[in-house]
Amino acid sequence: MKNNAQKAARLSVAPMMDWTDRHCRFFHRLLCHEALLYTEMVTAPALVRGGALHLLDHNAEEHPLALQLGGADPVELAQAARHGAEAGYDEINLNCGCPSDRVQSGAFGAILMKSPDLVADCVAAMQAKVAVEVTVKCRIGVDDQEPREVLPRFLEKIRAAGCQRVTIHARKAWLQGLSPKENRDIPPLDYELVHEMKQAFPDLHISLNGGIASLLEALPHLERGLDGVMVGRAAYHQPADILAEADPLVFGTGEVTDPVAAVRDMLPYIEAEMSKGARLHQITRHMLGAFAGRPGARAWRRQLSEGVSRKGAGPELVEQRLIPDGSKFSCAEA
Template sequence: MYAEALKAGQKIFAVAPMIDWTDRHCRFLHRLVSARALLYTEMVVADAVLHGDRERLLGFDDSEHPVALQLGGSDAGKLAEATRIGSDFGYDEINLNVGCPSDRVQSGTFGACLMKEPETVATAVRAMKAATDLPVTVKCRIGVDDQDPETVLPDFLQRVIDAGASAVWVHARKAWLQGLSPKENRDIPPLDYDLVYRMKQRFPEVFIGINGGILSLDDAEAHLEHMDGVMLGRAVYHHAAMLSDVDHRVYAAAPRDMDWLLVRDRMMAYAEEHVGRGGRISHITRHMVGLFQGVAGARRYRQILSTDATRPGAGPEVIANAFAALDFAPADAVSA
């Protein structure tokens, strides 16, 4: 995927892995809005893959392709086995998390704290590469704590590239493992896009994508002047309609008007299946709340999805009722 993209000069737009957000229901919705964006799972810890409910942790709908599995961990052997299992599930890519700053990943010696152990990451990448024919990629920060990103990041990239990483996605902020919460680590450390741009110049033969603080498709296109790929997280989650322009603006597909009523119908059918298997409609509707920012009726739409979906016995009709609150006709497009 990445080698072909580099050769063809094709940029990649990705939706970032986000714990508690980019589950299979979120990804199903996002795929309805964009056929081409690369989607990522939440981070799944390698130990959980080895010992947990694999269908619950790794299962996904075939429509989600291209979809990447993000793993967390530091033990090369466990990561290799989790990679093999993920490959068997049919993912298009296996990604190693070296960016998450939460207390949970610190206690497990993985995530962003691995920026301090580049050779551990390189060893893990080698083991993961040996376990699959899929692209093995890394998502990292520019550094952590008192590290100097100007020296740490190029060394880190060189090691993981030498280990065989097919691509590296760089969140253009440090992570402060002590003193800042995970939420604060998404906003407070300053962004250094220029450093990431320079890393692309330094490693022109390797796919390097950028992440962090990117709020719109205009911003994304500006970054793609310098980088091979761009990854958006919270901005897409809270304004998912922006994905409707990705295929045209990033992948040069023909422009189209979104058929939001078709999206409604597909989500209702999907929800009916989920509820029929014993799931809750709120598992799905919580990801739909941010679809229609600025559209007449959007406030009522959000209220219905947020409240009615939690009531006992609620089903797909909640989605129909929410869409009915919006002020657009079936043939109308809702602009992203």
């Protein structure tokens, strides 16, 4: 039975292009049973006009799982949302935060912060087509907008359209002059504004995104009253640090996950996926940070980075870096 996406949103892993594909998500789920996982952004035109429904492929073990859509046409987004719901996703999320040039050229992503009425129309159209929850991920503003003016209006509009859950990246996006990477680092974070929005909109489920690098940084925001925290790059580069303790610390259930056990549990998955044509590096590239900060981490990264190109390399490449240590296993040193 699928978990409730809203409950799982207490901690979520951000949608990240080229990173949070289905192999990445499967590994993250082995580390944490409860957190909400997101797909990479999938554009509505790719699904509706391009017929690229393979982009919706996922493993049943990944749930609770949300599909993030990019687009700005209500009719097309509604059709894409229906495809996502039919594919079994627990949530459909609309991207109103990505500042990349490619996204801007399609007139969606962060630029939609300038068109709250259009976003409301998109949300309403999507909700009319699906039974699962439709949510929004946004910035606090773009370019010269004053966040304390535009963000409340934006939230009012999408709430009136029926959106009850929003994730706010607590930075502005500068659509000109900053690269997508710079937009993740340079605009200053304004966590207090997100907390103010929760006070102003107590009925909305609000998650905070942006700059959270550890569970210790996430927990105070939950304690202060926010409904969720979304973690991005830290969850990818140090997945065990973010996810392995999340079930007991964030959700009050289960036990701390041993990252070595999670890696070992990936072995049959790797074998099965390779038998269907996947290449080893497509999977193991998401596991390079599995032991970040732990003994043997450097040797682990080197083995996976260099070994995947060897002819015939398979799950045994992963397994041979794990050595027995009593009843458990450890990451082998070089």
